[in-house]
Amino acid sequence: MHLVMIGGSDAGISAALRARELDPGAEVTVVVEDAYPNFSICGIPYYLSGEVTDWRNLAHRSIADLEAAGMWLRLDTTARRIDVAGRKLLVTTPAGNEELLAYDKLIIGTGAVPVRPPIGGLGALGPDDGVHLLHSMGDTFAVMRTLEDRAPATAVIVGAGYIGLEMADALTTRGLHVIQMEQLPEVLPTVDPQLGQLVHAQLAARGVEVLAGTTVRRITRDGAGGLQVEATAADGRPVTRLADMILVVVGVRPDTTLAAEAGAALGIRGAIAVDRGMRTNLPDVLAAGDCVVTWHRLLGETYLPLGTTAHKQGRVAGENAAGGHREFAGSLGTQVVKIFDQAAARTGLRDHEAAVAGYDPVTVQSEADDHKAYYPGSHRITMRFTGDRVTGRLLGVQLFGHRHAEIAKRIDIAATAIFHRMTVDGISDLDLSYTPPLGSPWDAIQMGAHAWLREASQH
Numbered sequence: 001m002h003l004v005m006i007g008g009s010d011a012g013i014s015a016a017l018r019a020r021e022l023d024p025g026a027e028v029t030v031v032v033e034d035a036y037p038n039f040s041i042c043g044i045p046y047y048l049s050g051e052v053t054d055w056r057n058l059a060h061r062s063i064a065d066l067e068a069a070g071m072w073l074r075l076d077t078t079a080r081r082i083d084v085a086g087r088k089l090l091v092t093t094p095a096g097n098e099e100l101l102a103y104d105k106l107i108i109g110t111g112a113v114p115v116r117p118p119i120g121g122l123g124a125l126g127p128d129d130g131v132h133l134l135h136s137m138g139d140t141f142a143v144m145r146t147l148e149d150r151a152p153a154t155a156v157i158v159g160a161g162y163i164g165l166e167m168a169d170a171l172t173t174r175g176l177h178v179i180q181m182e183q184l185p186e187v188l189p190t191v192d193p194q195l196g197q198l199v200h201a202q203l204a205a206r207g208v209e210v211l212a213g214t215t216v217r218r219i220t221r222d223g224a225g226g227l228q229v230e231a232t233a234a235d236g237r238p239v240t241r242l243a244d245m246i247l248v249v250v251g252v253r254p255d256t257t258l259a260a261e262a263g264a265a266l267g268i269r270g271a272i273a274v275d276r277g278m279r280t281n282l283p284d285v286l287a288a289g290d291c292v293v294t295w296h297r298l299l300g301e302t303y304l305p306l307g308t309t310a311h312k313q314g315r316v317a318g319e320n321a322a323g324g325h326r327e328f329a330g331s332l333g334t335q336v337v338k339i340f341d342q343a344a345a346r347t348g349l350r351d352h353e354a355a356v357a358g359y360d361p362v363t364v365q366s367e368a369d370d371h372k373a374y375y376p377g378s379h380r381i382t383m384r385f386t387g388d389r390v391t392g393r394l395l396g397v398q399l400f401g402h403r404h405a406e407i408a409k410r411i412d413i414a415a416t417a418i419f420h421r422m423t424v425d426g427i428s429d430l431d432l433s434y435t436p437p438l439g440s441p442w443d444a445i446q447m448g449a450h451a452w453l454r455e456a457s458q459h
Contacts, residue, residue: 001196001377003321004089004101006079007109007259008037010307014314015067015107015321024321029072030103031079031091036137037066043308044140044162048147048269049170057138062169070423074101079088082262083284095138105284105321108259108272109314112252112290113306117158120218120367122248129244130227131219134163135252143247152176152244158216159250160187162337165199167247168208169340179209179241183229183250186212190335191346192384193229196363197380201380214239219246252305255293269303276327280315287356288313297330297390297393297419298349298358334415343403345411348396348418351386363396366451367445372407372436379405384449389456392423397448406438410445424449424456 005012007032014218015091030037038060046052049458075080076094089101116122125131126401127142128173130150133142139382146152155171157164160182168178172188180187181449186196187203187210205208213234222228227246254271265281266272272292274280280287292307293315321324336345352362363386369378382402387394399407417427427449434441439457443448 001025001104001322001339003028003105003107003318004028004103005030005107005109006076006089007289008032008073009039009109009111010310011290011314011317012107012109012312013038013060015109015288015318016066016287017313018189018318019322022319022324024070025092026322027072028070029074029103030072031077031089033076034136034138035075037063037073037075038265039137040307041135041137042309044134044137045166046141046171047140048167049173050179051173051427053172055137058137071268079110082258082282084262084285087284099318103284105286107314107317107321108260108264108280108285108287108290108291109289109310109317113255114249115251115253117216117248117250119158119216119248121220121393125221125227126325128394129221130243132245132247134167134247134249147174150244154179154243155179155245155247156227156243158229158246158248159198160184160210160212161190161249161251162245162335162409163249164189165203165250165337165339168203169206169338171247172208172340173207176205177209177241179211179229181214181216181229181239181241182210182212182400183215184212185234186408188337188344190333191344191352191400192396195382195384198382198400199339199342199344201340203270206340211239222235222285222318237308252290254303256291259287259291259406267303269293269425271338272305276316277320277325278328279320283340286304286317288317294327295330297332299353303334304331306331306333306335308334311406327377329419332415332418334411336411338403339379341403342401343405343407344398344400345407346396346398347411348394348416349386350384350396350398354386354388354395359393359395361395362389362456364455366448368447369440370444371439376438377437381405381407381410381444383451385448385452387424387452387456392425392456394418394424394427395420395451399444405444409424410443413443413445424452437451
């Protein structure tokens with residue numbers, strides 16, 4: 001069997017590795033548009049901050065590792081057209097020549113591309129001017145050139161989602177003054193405003209100027225060789241800030257042009273429609289990662305680009321391309337982000353999302369210590385639990401607390417509970433570890449469940 005993978009990031013490499021595990025005799029070709037297969041895009045902010053000292057350390061596996069696993073890597077090679085009937089992929093080689101690659105199975109892992117918001121001047125200004133979008137290793141090197149060559153003192157970050165917050169942390173760590181502009185009413189809009197306000201306060205405490213409810217309208221050069229950002233506040237007031245560099249990180253959209261031109265059906269948000277075996281409507285063509293729709297265990301079909309999801313979908317696609325019958329078990333949108341020495345996390349549904357999905361949600365906020373307060377160094381964790389009023393089923397959890405308060409561990413407990421359709425009350429029965437320096441007889445996540453049960457019983 002000859003398997004051809006389009007894309008060398010999370011989904012593509014996971015698919016190739018799994019196919020080779022199951023069929024060591026398979027020929028596996030991975031077509032990679034740049035020279036950086038299997039790099040951790042999620043690690044980019046930590047390279048730019050200086051915490052990761054060498055960009056090569058961002059590679060999950062080296063090129064030698066991937067080749068040793070039996071892959072033929074076609075680097076700096078662009079996929080141009082899929083001939084579905086002939087089972088061939090047209091590519092452009094690094095030398096600019098066209099070549100046809102025959103395949104028995106094809107997996108599309110083209111990922112996502114950054115959203116370019118309708119900001120005046122954004123099309124005319126670019127990395128050479130200190131204006132950046134951030135998504136690839138090429139983007140990363142361009143940002144690093146700006147940091148090293150221009151020595152900027154001030155940066156405007158447009159967007160306050162996960163990457164925007166991580167970059168605010170990274171650039172502040174490098175010594176820049178950061179101005180963060182977010183169009184929505186509060187930062188980190190994937191959590192409730194009550195937790196977004198805590199994130200906002202953490203940013204402000206570290207010197208970040210946070211302008212939520214602010215829509216960027218135009219970016220121009222100022223008279224002194226810098227950049228000017230013109231925006232509008234929520235109340236209509238004009239807002240102007242000067243900066244030495246600008247970073248626009250307002251989300252991504254699925255990269256589906258190649259698949260769509262081949263006749264692949266598209267689904268929500270224009271992502272490639274796949275079944276839970278990651279099969280498209282095209283014969284012998286599968287797809288996985290940020291370019292495809294996501295099966296959510298509580299919502300059904302949605303679009304939710306996450307690295308963890310891409311790895312899982314890629315593994316399913318690779319197994320099925322090798323003749324297997326595996327299904328993607330579904331996502332819950334479990335995420336965690338570090339903001340300086342704090343962390344915010346979520347899994348499952350928030351109140352309004354649960355209501356739209358047909359549940360009868362109740363959301364309760366509470367706090368608990370991460371370990372027994374009599375042992376030095378305890379931290380308070382703010383929690384928001386969402387459960388169904390009628391059935392008591394756990395639907396979602398959001399957490400905010402110190403980075404050493406095991407926020408990631410505790411959101412994973414919640415994600416596991418939701419995955420297995422547990423009730424909020426059932427959280428109390430979990431046999432969780434305890435020692436005073438690390439926890440409590442009732443873990444913080446269990447105390448959050450108890451708070452939900454007390455308040456929900458009054459509704």
